[in-house]
Amino acid sequence: MKPYVKAIICSLLISTTSCKDNQSETETPHLNNEAMSTNLLLQEWTGPYNGVPAFDKMKVSAVKEAMETGMTLGLKDIEAIANNPEAPTFENTIEAFERAGKELNRVFAYYGIFSSNMSSPEFRDVQSELAPKLSEYSSKINQNTALFQRIKTVYKNAQKTPLDSEKQRVLELIYKRFEMNGAELDDAKKKRYAEINKELSSLYTDFANNVLHDEENYITYLEKDQLGGLSQAFIKSAAKIAKDNGEPEKYAITNTRSSVDPFLTYSTERKLREKVWDNYYSRGDNGDAYDNNAMIAQILKLRRERVELLGYDNYAQWRLQDRMAKTPENAMELMMAVWPASIARVSEEVIDMQAIAKRMNDDIIIEPWDYRYYAEKVRQEKYDLNSDEVKQYLQLDKLTEALFYVAGRLFNYDFKPVEDGTVPVFHEDVKVWEVTDKSNGKHIGLWYLDPFARSGKRSGAWATTYRSHTTFDGPETVLASNNSNFVKPAPGEAVLVSWDDAETFFHEFGHALHFFSSTVAYPTLNGGVRDYTEFQSQLLERWLSTDEVINTFLVHNETGESIPKELVEKIKKASTFNQGFATTEYLASALMDMKLHLADPETIDVDSFERKTLAELNMPKQLPMRHRTPHFGHVFSGEGYATAYYGYMWADVLTSDAAKAFKNAPGGFYDKALSNKLVKYLFAPRNAMDPAEAYRKFRGRDAKIEALMRDRGFPVSTEE
Structure with missing residues (x-):
């Protein structure tokens, strides 16, 4: 993502711990010419593969200077566009905007690593200092009246005389983004809007660091x-x-x-x-200096106040207008269509677990810390399936090979390991592969893998890019990474993962394939619609269960033997097992996210609101939300998933429906014709095409919810 679009939308779409704005409204930082020549983080990337970040040489001490200098240069680019005496055109306004701020973009690659992969107390101090400055920087772009008037002129001209489809799309996205971020407010409201963003940026950083503290300590x-x-x-x-x-x-x-x-x-x-x-x-909820509850209440108040300046009733209404769901009511309708079946299944699962406990002479009532333990006992009894037995066939190295196999079959990509030392990495655990097109040997990009948990690394799994594909200023190759938190094994031991973790590994690789397959010309089009971008990665999870992957890559850790067919059949028969738990813990978080942002924030007590809302939903007491509110980083360490956590469910409707198409295709999940349509319509366009239109081109119709309900083993009331 290019830096200006990144700076403008990071506070809205991504964690603001890794991207913000850096300078006050009344003072522009002095341009440090020496910093440009000596600060590594600002310098052009050199070396092989069209240049790569110097991750092995980056230092926290260089971050503040680099960010401030980068933002100064960025504002100079913006002022040059805004004050251009020539009449606004797509080329001198939109394309100029797309190429602006390349120095800051380079700094963000390093900043993201320090924030997500290699955080430290020293960096967190710098991060806290930079957060409000970055917010102010973003506001200076969002609220640049001359810049917006040029964009608006190009936009209005294109309504009369449309541009080609890709130019039209990028223009509309940029115009809408400025409009949504207060470009047309009066001066007093703009000032308050900027003040709110500045305050939120610090709150987001503090929230994330509080959670990280509790994870580390x-x-x-x-x-x-x-x-x-x-x-x-x-x-x-x-x-x-x-x-x-x-x-x-x-x-x-x-x-x-x-x-x-x-x-x-x-x-x-x-x-x-x-x-x-x-x-x-209890992360973020320990009643100490790292407790997030009061901070969440303040975030909710500020978000509501900010969208009210724009004329919206609540944050959800503002946020969802450019998503597939369009309105919070549509998102809630989908979630509540699934919720009753989900909690009903939990009741059935608890009955099964309670019976197992009784037969084991365990005189207990199932509590949340018992759920996984007794669910595993039920799995063994009902399906004669032991998760630890399955785990012996799920070696991380072999699963990585499986990823490459699937990418080769569907995308025609080849992954070749890069010799150690050729490409700089920020930690010895990180490995790098070159990605090429098998048909012509064309270099596509590099794939970085950072697989293991460690102090200073945020939890979970995620994908990101250090450089995205574009062509409007000459072709740019992709630098993409996947990041996991597998427990590092003892020396000489294989990394064995659970089936769920293997699915997550495939999921995040789906994001990487989405990055690599991009054919768009402009950086903005590499962005995405939040309730759609998870679809491609969720769909890729389905290839883990294909016969080709199972029979080739699932081999025993010690014997090297392929996974027995009998065990595979057990896995497939148990595919809907524990779906009550999986669906309910996720949906509870998604519903909480939406309800928090629809509620009146003025007098909200976050802890009591969480308990009251769960009670109203009849949340089963035997399990928690997947992300309790005090550590819900998706929603409160930034705005990427705020009122959008439902998007995983929305995307999963598309996923189940698309998977059914592959299941019914002549060649199954490796059907060549359908694979070509998958790449052409669902991966390569990124955000150059309206998601609903793209899906219809792939499927021939809109998605239906029935496939999702069947995949989860829930009752289906209508026929597909």
């Missing part, structure tokens, strides 16, 4: 007699983590999902399960 240490039920691979990894943390005689359960989930699934120590569960779900 709540570690549960086990003694040797507290390891019941845990696999040897997990125990070895936990021992290494404890040793690295100065506890060589103990075993560490870190406060991240990749460590917590397997512990809750297999540990026989119920009180320890409760402790680990409580640590994880």
